[in-house]
Amino acid sequence: MQTIEIEALQETALQSIAAASSSKELEQVRIAVLGKKGSLTQVLRSMGSVPQEERASLGASVNTARVQLEEALELRASELKALEQSAAIKAESVDVTLPGRSQPIGSEHLISRLTREIVEVFRGIGYRVVEGPEVETEYYNFTALNAPADHPSRSQQDTFYVHDRSGTESRVFGESEVLLRPQTSPAQVRVMENDELPIYILAPGRVYRRDTADPSHLPQFTQIEGLVVDKGISFAHLKGTLEYFCKEIFGPERKTRFRPHFFPFTEPSAEVDVSCGICGGSGCRFCGGTGWLEILGCGMVDPNVFGFVDINPEEYSGFAFGMGVERIACLKYDVPDLRMLLEGDMRFLRQF
Ligand code: DAH
Numbered sequence: 190m191q192t193i194e195i196e197a198l199q200e201t202a203l204q205s206i207a208a209a210s211s212s213k214e215l216e217q218v219r220i221a222v223l224g225k226k227g228s229l230t231q232v233l234r235s236m237g238s239v240p241q242e243e244r245a246s247l248g249a250s251v252n253t254a255r256v257q258l259e260e261a262l263e264l265r266a267s268e269l270k271a272l273e274q275s276a277a278i279k280a281e282s283v284d285v286t287l288p289g290r291s292q293p294i295g296s297e298h299l300i301s302r303l304t305r306e307i308v309e310v311f312r313g314i315g316y317r318v319v320e321g322p323e324v325e326t327e328y329y330n331f332t333a334l335n336a337p338a339d340h341p342s343r344s345q346q347d348t349f350y351v352h353d354r355s356g357t358e359s360r361v362f363g364e365s366e367v368l369l370r371p372q373t374s375p376a377q378v379r380v381m382e383n384d385e386l387p388i389y390i391l392a393p394g395r396v397y398r399r400d401t402a403d404p405s406h407l408p409q410f411t412q413i414e415g416l417v418v419d420k421g422i423s424f425a426h427l428k429g430t431l432e433y434f435c436k437e438i439f440g441p442e443r444k445t446r447f448r449p450h451f452f453p454f455t456e457p458s459a460e461v462d463v464s465c466g467i468c469g470g471s472g473c474r475f476c477g478g479t480g481w482l483e484i485l486g487c488g489m490v491d492p493n494v495f496g497f498v499d500i501n502p503e504e505y506s507g508f509a510f511g512m513g514v515e516r517i518a519c520l521k522y523d524v525p526d527l528r529m530l531l532e533g534d535m536r537f538l539r540q541f
Pocket of ligand 1 (some may be wrong): 371372373374414415452454455485486487488508509510511512
């Protein structure tokens with residue numbers, strides 16, 4: 190080994206150090222030169238076999254080379270470290286001038302909001318809120334509401350019955366079949382059975398019917414039932430109450446009318462219409478040319494219903510009403526199709 194060779198080795202190593210483009214690469218260069226099996230380390234190890242007279246000068250050149258290479262390595266290491274640090278900072282930096290990504294905030298669904306608004310109107314005049322079960326018995330839904338045994342809505346075509354797993358036999362509770370309530374009216378019976386008189390209640394909740402969804406039907410929707418039982422309650426109270434409710438919900442300019450109708454649990458019974466908000470009552474496509482929109486059913490509690498819950502009809506009288514919230518929402522906001530309320534289209538829902 191000659192001094193000149195050591196100088197060449199040093200020169201190549203210095204080039205590699207300068208060319209290293211990352212701390213990792215630089216470390217590999219260091220290992221290749223100064224590591225246990227590095228090129229310069231091997232020269233140092235072979236010093237024993239160098240003749241005595243050359244040893245001192247050769248040893249000096251190897252040492253100089255080692256010191257210079259170590260210095261070069263250290264210098265390049267700190268250069269690379271600085272470069273790598275500033276690259277990392279750049280990669281992690283945030284452009285604070287970019288517009289932010291906003292998280293859309295959800296809002297109460299139109300049906301929940303309208304249900305709450307209707308409930309508030311009645312709470313303001315002294316009603317309290319009760320809830321009946323959605324899975325009901327035929328007794329509460331039909332029998333105790335004075336529906337005759339052959340009433341068509343009792344049929345399997347109109348009402349969902351809860352069947353045994355076999356699918357053939359119906360579930361029975363006590364003597365009564367189990368069903369998904371098609372109306373909130375059974376809540377009336379439960380309240381009259383359990384609560385003290387007088388009664389001023391509202392019973393909102395989900396109901397189920399064997400209907401296919403179309404513009405005016407949904408297989409599941411929301412109803413609000415109302416019931417008053419007190420001494421001296423007359424049809425005039427019913428009219429005044431529902432007129433007040435209509436003006437609160439639809440606006441003071443809207444008129445109401447009561448049309449005679451039939452419900453098994455009320456006598457007399459009526460359907461209530463509100464004047465059309467689009468044409469103001471003169472007749473248009475939205476109201477089918479009549480100027481009126483049907484919004485609910487109502488009537489004076491039938492004495493036969495009082496018979497099922499042991500209330501004396503000579504002493505007490507009452508009225509009841511039931512409305513579909515989805516239908517009222519459509520009439521209030523001129524929505525042409527009930528299904529739009531359930532589709533979850535944000536362009537539609539954002540309007541309310
Ligand atoms: N339950 C009736 C229905 O679903 C609505 C109704 C009508 C409720 C008259 C009442 C009432 O309480 O008195 O069509």
